[in-house]
Amino acid sequence: xxxxxxxxxxxxxxxxxxxxxxxxxxxxxxxxxxxxxxxxxxxxxxxxxxxxxxxxxxxxxxxxxxxxxxxxxxxxxxxxxxxxxxxxxxxxxxxxxxxxxxxxxxxxxxxxxxxxxxxxxxxxxxxxxxxxxxxxxxxxxxxxxxxxxxxxxxxxxxxxxxxxxxxxxxxxxxxxxxxxxxx
Amino acid sequence: xxxxxxxxxxxxxxxxxxxxxxxxxxxxxxxxxxxxxxxxxxxxxxxxxxxxxxxxxxxxxxxxxxxxxxxxxxxxxxxxxxxxxxxxxxxxxxxxxxxxxxxxxxxxxxxxxxxxxxxxxxxxxxxxxxxxxxxxxxxxxxxxxxxxxxxxxxxxxxxxxxxxxxxxxxxxxxxxxxxxxxxxxxxxxxxxxxxxxxxxxxxxxxxxxxxxxxxxxxxxxxxxxxxxxxxxxxxxxxxxxxxxxxxxxxxxxxxxxxxxxxxxxxxxxxxxxxxxxxxxxxxxxxxxxxxxxxxxxxxxxxxxxxxxxxxxxxxxxxxxxxxxxxxxxxxxxxxxxxxxxxxxxxxxxxxxxxxxxxxxxxxxxxxxxxxxxxxxxxxxxxxxxxxxxxxxxxxxxxxxxxxxxxxxxxxxxxxxxxxxxxxxxxxxxxxxxxxxxxxxxxxxxxx
Numbered sequence: 001x002x003x004x005x006x007x008x009x010x011x012x013x014x015x016x017x018x019x020x021x022x023x024x025x026x027x028x029x030x031x032x033x034x035x036x037x038x039x040x041x042x043x044x045x046x047x048x049x050x051x052x053x054x055x056x057x058x059x060x061x062x063x064x065x066x067x068x069x070x071x072x073x074x075x076x077x078x079x080x081x082x083x084x085x086x087x088x089x090x091x092x093x094x095x096x097x098x099x100x101x102x103x104x105x106x107x108x109x110x111x112x113x114x115x116x117x118x119x120x121x122x123x124x125x126x127x128x129x130x131x132x133x134x135x136x137x138x139x140x141x142x143x144x145x146x147x148x149x150x151x152x153x154x155x156x157x158x159x160x161x162x163x164x165x166x167x168x169x170x171x172x173x174x175x176x177x178x179x180x181x182x183x
Numbered sequence: 184x185x186x187x188x189x190x191x192x193x194x195x196x197x198x199x200x201x202x203x204x205x206x207x208x209x210x211x212x213x214x215x216x217x218x219x220x221x222x223x224x225x226x227x228x229x230x231x232x233x234x235x236x237x238x239x240x241x242x243x244x245x246x247x248x249x250x251x252x253x254x255x256x257x258x259x260x261x262x263x264x265x266x267x268x269x270x271x272x273x274x275x276x277x278x279x280x281x282x283x284x285x286x287x288x289x290x291x292x293x294x295x296x297x298x299x300x301x302x303x304x305x306x307x308x309x310x311x312x313x314x315x316x317x318x319x320x321x322x323x324x325x326x327x328x329x330x331x332x333x334x335x336x337x338x339x340x341x342x343x344x345x346x347x348x349x350x351x352x353x354x355x356x357x358x359x360x361x362x363x364x365x366x367x368x369x370x371x372x373x374x375x376x377x378x379x380x381x382x383x384x385x386x387x388x389x390x391x392x393x394x395x396x397x398x399x400x401x402x403x404x405x406x407x408x409x410x411x412x413x414x415x416x417x418x419x420x421x422x423x424x425x426x427x428x429x430x431x432x433x434x435x436x437x438x439x440x441x442x443x444x445x446x447x448x449x450x451x452x453x454x455x456x457x458x459x460x461x462x463x464x465x466x467x468x469x470x471x472x473x474x475x476x477x478x479x480x481x482x483x484x485x486x487x488x489x490x491x492x493x494x495x496x497x498x499x500x501x502x503x504x505x506x507x508x509x510x511x512x513x514x515x516x517x518x519x520x521x522x523x524x525x526x527x528x529x530x531x532x533x534x535x536x537x538x539x540x541x542x543x544x545x546x547x548x549x550x551x552x553x554x555x556x557x558x559x560x561x562x563x564x565x566x567x568x569x570x571x572x573x574x575x576x577x578x579x580x581x582x583x584x585x586x587x588x589x590x591x592x593x594x595x596x597x598x599x600x601x602x603x604x605x606x607x608x609x610x611x612x613x614x615x616x617x618x619x620x621x622x623x624x625x626x627x628x629x630x
Contacts, residue, residue: 013220015213022209030208031200040205048208052215108189115196137190138197 003067010058018055025068026051029075035119035134036079042086043079050078069140076139080131080149102158106137106165108172121171129164136161211610218609222574229542229575233521240462244454409454412463412594414625416447420471420514425605425614433613435477443511445471445619451522459535463522467541468515469600469619476509510550514569514606514617517544518576526582533584533592541576546606569606573617576602584627592627 006024009017029050033043053074061070108114122130131150135141136157143154143161150157420442424433447470453463518541526535548569580598587593600619607615 013216015216018216019209019213022212026204026208027201028198030204031197031202034202035197044205044208047204048211048215051208051212055212055216056219106189106193110189110192114189115193115200118193138194140194 004063007058007061007063007067010055013055021054022051025071028068029071032072032075032139033079033082035122035138036076036131037082038086042082046079046082047075049081050075053078072139073141073145076135076141077149083131101162104162104165106169106172108169114172117172117175118168121168121175124171125164125167128160129167132157132160133164133168214609225574236462236521240456243456408629409452410461410463410627410629411450411452412465412625412627413450414448414594414596414623416445416449416467416469416621416623418445418598418619418621420445420473421618421620422473423616423618425616436475436613439477440473440475440512443472443474445469445621447516447621449520449623449625451520453522459525459527461522461524461526463524465520465522467518467520469518469621471514471516471617471619473512473514474509475512512548512550515545515547516573517546518542519544520578524582526584528586531586533582533586533594535582535584537578537580537582537596539578539580541578541600541602543573543576543602546570546573568608568611569615570604570608573602573606574604576600580623590629592629594625594627596623596625597621598623 006017006021010021026047030043030047033046033050034040037043037046050071054071057074061067122134125133132146135146135149136143141149143157146152146157147154152160422440422442424437447468449465449467451463451465453461453465455461520539520541522537522539524535524537526533528534546569578598578600580596582594582596584592584594598619598621600621602617605614606617607613
């Protein structure tokens with residue numbers, strides 16, 4: 001069953017197609033949920049609500065777009081709803097910086113451990129930094145989309161991303177120095 | 184600063200991540216989808232039925248409107264007479280039968296036309312002198328008697344025609360500086376059995392002068408009159424819990440939760456669709472408050488002994504005791520009721536019954552937890568326990584009304600309301616059903 005048939009089946013509310021769609025994407029989407037939510041139970045809730053929305057709005061899916069990205073955006077939104085619902089410590093510093101380097105990116109010697117290290121670092125930085133960084137860098141959402149989803153300005157989103165990048169870069173560098181010294 | 188595309192690699196790594204979600208996630212999704220399918224099916228039938236009822240009501244109104252128009256424009260081909268007699272009635276009917284080609288039964292239709300004509304004639308202010316009033320009454324009676332002239336049906340077969348007209352009128356009049364009331368009953372029943380016994384009951388007419396002041400009251404004025412009703416609701420609700428898999432939850436809520444009170448407001452608009460029947464639609468908001476009080480044993484105090492020299496903790500003791508959790512839960516319901524009612528009137532009193540189908544637009548729940556240590560702490564998450572919309576509901580009411588004047592009726596309405604589905608969320612372990620016993624007081628205004 002190709003993607004078009006799958007979508008058509010879901011649009012017809014065919015349970016078999018819905019199950020195949022879930023099987024195809026649930027693992028990747030659950031990883032996204034685990035990244036945003038604090039614990040596996042919340043991540044499972046977010047995944048569940050997210051997929052229910054996917055089936056609800058599947059009629060509005062534009063077939064020319066990427067299905068993964070479309071589902072991913074819904075899942076990210078569902079994660080944010082879950083975070084807000086649980087009233088976790090989710091705050092965003094709305095202070096904006098006048099002069100930031102928009103092209104600044106993290107630069108680090110990437111190896112097999114880097115991704116997991118970045119995930120560990122994300123858990124230690126302020127939640128606003130973590131969410132904006134995850135949304136922009138890892139999930140490829142634009143500042144405009146982030147601004148809408150988080151109800152902040154695009155400028156604030158850019159500032160948060162800049163600060164997150166700086167902080168993660170510093171922590172990665174510290175980690176590198178510690179490891180080098182250890183060796 | 185892009186040296187080795189670290190962020191691109193991070194993104195790629197993120198997309199390659201794959202974690203197996205717990206099995207219950209799909210089970211829950213499937214259950215939710217099944218519930219949505221069921222709701223969609225119920226919604227389809229419900230809206231279909233509602234549209235059908237609405238269309239039927241509109242059709243009845245339009246058809247009746249056309250009949251009235253026909254009655255007024257009918258060229259009455261039968262000779263008029265001052266008094267209905269057996270002979271001339273038989274003559275009319277025999278003529279009808281003679282001229283008929285295809286069956287066209289008339290019965291109630293003719294009566295309604297007649298009554299409608301009377302309603303139109305009586306719809307005037309009862310002011311003026313006694314002479315004027317008597318003249319009006321006489322005219323009305325004459326109209327009725329003349330209306331024995333049946334409409335000019337080209338194709339007519341009559342098995343029987345019952346024409347009944349009853350008018351109770353109490354006029355308040357001023358005559359020669361005296362205030363008098365006339366209590367008048369006019370009842371005319373004519374029964375025609377053209378193919379059988381050809382019985383005709385003669386009209387009876389009585390008039391009585393009473394030394395009391397009353398306002399006029401015309402039963403026939405009710406026809407098709409649109410009305411607006413609004414009022415307040417007070418009552419008590421009952422939450423029925425079904426046994427959960429976890430018996431502790433069931434026992435705890437059953438023992439600790441008590442219904443407190445319910446209140447609300449309602450409004451509806453409608454119109455009479457038959458002689459004593461009416462249909463209406465409205466909006467109703469109800470708020471129900473429950474109290475809970477739960478006493479349990481637990482650690483109530485922690486005593487930490489500090490070293491007086493260093494200030495650090497050297498010993499910790501826990502004291503057990505009784506912990507009291509108490510608070511209240513408030514449920515709000517916004518419903519759209521579709522009502523069908525039947526009323527009968529006796530002088531200035533109205534009695535009846537009403538059946539309503541409710542569509543619950545919104546249900547919200549909030550809770551307030553008051554404990555010994557956390558006075559006024561808001562307990563969130565009640566909405567997770569209850570549904571956001573309950574679906575269909577039903578209400579049965581008895582009606583008792585008192586006419587205040589020509590336009591207004593004060594109405595008392597004891598009711599019982601329930602919803603088809605439990606109000607608890609589908610994933611909640613404890614199924615909770617909601618019932619409301621209420622008494623509403625409302626004002627009905629006819630236009």
